Amino acid sequence: MPADLFKRTLGVVLLACGAVLPALAAAPNSDEAARLAAQVSDDPELEARVMALSHKLRCLVCQNESVAESRAPLALDMRNQVREQLAAGKSEREVVDFLVARFGDFVAFTPPFRASTVLLWVGPGVLLVVAVGGLLWRLRRRAAEASPAPLDQAAHERACALLEGRPVHHSSEDSRS
Template sequence: MKKKLKKFLRGGAAALAALMLAHAALAKEAAPLAEDPAVEQRMVKITEELRCLVCQNESLAGSQADLAKDLREEVRGLIKAGKSDDEVREFLVSRYGDFVLYRPQVKPVTYLLWGGPFLLLIAGIVALVRYLRRRNRQLTETPLSEEERQRAEALLKDNRP
């Protein structure tokens, strides 16, 4: 009995060690520290306003996609070259279009994008009001005719004990 228990514990310890080693293999390499914290801070500020073109629902600052890493390096290089924040954004928009911006500029091409949610909200409210008015008209009580009232009374009298 003791031999079986020892064998079981050894196997369990081996399995636990294998799991721990496998978990350690999943660890990622630490991100390199910034050479210049001011450049890094500007890079993070700018990339938080830009969309990852691979993930599309993440900012460039938070994405781990290879393209996002490359674009962060590109932004870092532009900042080191002395470009302003607006110049960096304009450079990326010229390469990737307005889609790269989380907050696209208001211009004729994006009017529907900016106004669309409000138009849909107004259309929804109008549709709801029309539906409720139509429903209220249908639910208004119409008085029973004399014949219908007599028939209802007769049916009710038949069902009483």
Template sequence: MLKWRAALLAGLLLLFAGAAQAVEPSEMLKDPALEARARAIGQALRCVVCQNQSIDDSSAEVARDMRRAVRERLTAGDSDRQVFDFMVARYGDYVLLRPPFKTGTLLLWLGTPLLLLVALAAILLRALRRRALAPTPPLSEEERERLRALLGR
């Protein structure tokens, strides 16, 4: 019974471990409104090292530097748009977890649907080839009689 409880507790701890934020208390701003803005911006910016992790969720050194830059810009009076523009100017559209739809990011937006279409086309072609390579054998006399009986002829 004790082992079962320990396993359950360990599982619960592992389940909630992913929800931990990487923002350290020393990074937080004193003004709650500015901190809320910094958190919202941090959730929309990608860590350039961790790839599909926001800078708020990443514990990488570069993410810490990015969080610091966001908070410095907000403290200096920049709007959210100005902070995003600054980060894009510094790191490119890749830094946005939701990059804009334009020619430079076309592959990001259309890559998955195109890959899915290519895969479906390959599966369809293979099925058609298999059907063409294995023609159905002609019906036996017994099968023809049964078919005539089913069709009522």
């Protein structure tokens, strides 16, 4: 009996550690927070420009987050690079051009329009037109398939008789079905 209790307790402790340790690993430590805080400029206008430009740049580690939102060390380095270059008097276009030259077009959330990226710009519209065209074609085809066949003369006379309340004469084909 004590062995079962020990196994259960050990299982609960391991489960608790498995749940708590990842949360502790993801939490920022005080050294990292101090380093982040120390690298922020005293100029609020510069910081606003840094953050605005950082929202237009993709984190190369996270890939679905902007440099402003990412907590990856590379994103921090990129924000610092943006801050340094803007503080040195470079324009936003020059900073973006520098980062694109260093990391490629992928670093920009909005890639430039050129021959190599034309599919990124035109592709979604073409896919939408093709999808809507395919949907309309399918709906028209389905409507054509679903339209009833025209009545022959005997069926028309029988329907008129039923609507008028007259007795209907059953043919040999009707009695079989």
